[in-house]
Amino acid sequence: ECQPKPRSSQTAFCAEADSSLGQQSAPHPGPPRARRLPACIIIGVRKGGTRAALRFLALHPDVAAAEREAHFFDRFPDEADGTDEEALRPELYRLRMPLSLAGQLTAEKTPAYFHTPAALRKLVLVVRNPIDRLVSDYLQVKSNRRRRGRGHPPLERLLLLPANGPRSGRNQLNLRYRPLRRSLYDVHMSRFLARFPLEMFHIVDGDKLARRPYPEMRRLEAALGLAPRLRPDMFYYNATRGFYCIAGKSAGRKAGSSVGWGCLAESKGRRHPPLKPSTRRLLAGFLRPHASRFERLVGRQFHWRLTEQPPFSWNGLSFLDWKPDTRQSLSLLLSMNWIMSLTHSDTGFRAMLASARSCSTIFFCWAMDDIFGRTVEKGWRSWSHLYLELVRDSFCLASSVELDFPSICLTSSTVVALLSVAMTTVQEAAIS
């Protein structure tokens, strides 16, 4: 996301996205446009789905959305060294906003606001499962560091500290770890509620936004008092990415919009590494009271599953494209919690299907002949019968699944990939 420039180049802030910083609109044939202060600000949470919420909101013809994060309320006080600070501040903020027509609602998103003391007017907060958010935050920091050529320790090394000395063999959470602190929604929310009435907030359920954006976006549209102009056909599910994206021409793209269609950048929707069950339990135990308190504060329940490793997470679907790196694929599969049982019996598959049934989110359709052909070709003849059995079972289960989400079709090559990894695991286990 947009990084502010150092002090000396303040006025060139985010200039790549906005090279025409000026008082009034650049000459153009349409009605006059100008930069306006935002009437809607998405304040967080970091990694909650704020970019998706803003991009989808920008589909509305009466919305002009800032492409880059303004970071006005969290970073500006440090940057300000002008003499007439009061006059300067709103003006600088305005200049970071996109050109808009009279009557259009200007919106921006800077998730850092939620975690930073700030004074704002219209507050939209996107929250998601706090454990998923934490992992996502870790991955973001890791990627930022990698871009700068720096390494980053594994998450658990940052998140855990030895309890009662290094030899105890037990761990406790590192409460100073910032991605963990940012998941304490109740702590941050209380600070906001001390200054703003709850009615000033609109809370978007980021997990629902990721799974089915339209209903969440309709609610946001209504909460902002906008005419109902967002439509379901503006969004389509991209199975490779595992997320909804913005439909192209069919959605009737907004005239003159700088908002692109298609999917969000690759940095959104990263694969999450699995957490050790003990770490997850520790986190869940710590975060549950905070999550409940947050729910009480805002008077709404989010049903976050904190203890369970998602059995087959929505995000998980994006990694089902086969990657030749077996080790990486294996660790991802382990996060699905079923492959271990697959190593000694067929119950893993059944368990996976059962959990898919209870989630009602996934539908499997597999090409059995292809599995058979490839497994034989790879010389694992002895296993192929077992897998054919399993797949036949899966078909029976899958056909009875009631769906209220779009169905996902795993391609046969994906399934072969999953099975190949499973077989490698079995063989390695047998050798050792």
Ligand SMILES: Nc1ncnc2c1ncn2[C@@H]1O[C@H](COP(=O)(O)OS(=O)(=O)O)[C@@H](OP(=O)(O)O)[C@H]1O
């Ligand atoms: N449609 C769509 N496409 C891609 N990603 C989506 C979408 N809807 C929600 N999300 C989730 O958004 C998470 C990133 O959140 P933010 O945009 O708030 O991140 S940031 O704080 O601005 O960096 C991102 O987190 P990760 O999955 O951990 O990468 C996604 O889970």
